[in-house]
Amino acid sequence: MMINFSEGISLIDAHAHLEELNDLSGALSEAKSSGVKGIVAVGMDLDSNRRTLEITRTNRGFVFPAIGYHPWEIKENEVEENLSFIKDHMQECIALGEIGLDYKVHVKKDLQWKVFGEILDLAVEYDKPVILHCRFSHKRTYEMVVERAIKRAVFHWYSGPLDLLDNILESGFFISATPALAYSPFHQQAIKKAPLERILLETDTPVIYQGKESRPKGVMISLKEVARLKDLDSLSVAKQTTTNATQFFQIG
Numbered sequence: 001m002m003i004n005f006s007e008g009i010s011l012i013d014a015h016a017h018l019e020e021l022n023d024l025s026g027a028l029s030e031a032k033s034s035g036v037k038g039i040v041a042v043g044m045d046l047d048s049n050r051r052t053l054e055i056t057r058t059n060r061g062f063v064f065p066a067i068g069y070h071p072w073e074i075k076e077n078e079v080e081e082n083l084s085f086i087k088d089h090m091q092e093c094i095a096l097g098e099i100g101l102d103y104k105v106h107v108k109k110d111l112q113w114k115v116f117g118e119i120l121d122l123a124v125e126y127d128k129p130v131i132l133h134c135r136f137s138h139k140r141t142y143e144m145v146v147e148r149a150i151k152r153a154v155f156h157w158y159s160g161p162l163d164l165l166d167n168i169l170e171s172g173f174f175i176s177a178t179p180a181l182a183y184s185p186f187h188q189q190a191i192k193k194a195p196l197e198r199i200l201l202e203t204d205t206p207v208i209y210q211g212k213e214s215r216p217k218g219v220m221i222s223l224k225e226v227a228r229l230k231d232l233d234s235l236s237v238a239k240q241t242t243t244n245a246t247q248f249f250q251i252g
């Protein structure tokens with residue numbers, strides 16, 4: 001689809017695994033020329049956090065770093081060094097993510113809870129927003145965030161139950177919209193229900209949607225799908241969601 005960016009649309013991709021892209025510089029320059037004015041790069045583990053910080057050092061003001069420990073990546077004997085890396089780099093990141101729980105992976109739940117809980121404690125201590133992965137674990141993820149009185153949280157690619165979405169919204173939290181809106185009924189119903197003021201746009205680059213690997217430029221697909229589902233024009237959706245992202249991450 002074509003969106004005319006000369007209308008002054010500017011977007012923020014609130015969740016991208018940039019360090020996994022083969023053609024990073026190409027992806028960044030095509031994003032810039034497509035109206036993307038900022039990208040939040042998320043880390044998964046020690047190596048990915050290091051590379052994420054490296055990318056942001058050479059792209060300041062355009063790529064903003066989040067560091068984390070993804071539940072898929074948790075290994076008992078690596079927990080300590082992962083957590084201490086995160087602690088040592090709290091001043092360099094704008095958010096903690098990707099973090100959370102995943103009940104489909106073969107990582108013991110109590111180990112996931114421990115790691116997630118410790119990173120949430122850091123978020124409280126340093127007043128950082130959190131970017132949450134919550135596959136088949138929506139309720140427990142929400143409860144752990146609320147228990148610690150986290151102020152800023154985004155439930156990434158939310159496709160969970162709608163009654164829990166009510167709680168998420170009442171707590172002042174956000175959900176994010178991905179290009180999966182083009183085909184996922186669970187994701188669609190959540191985005192339909194959440195007010196625009198609580199939605200961030202993202203790509204989860206380089207996730208493959210319908211056979212195509214995503215890049216940050218694809219945040220325009222998320223934009224178009226949110227506009228379509230909510231029967232709003234793209235420009236006003238872009239304006240509001242970009243305002244949401246700049247306030248949520250406290251980026252200029």
Ligand SMILES: [Zn+2]
Binds near residue numbers: 015017042098204
């Ligand atoms: Zn992700």
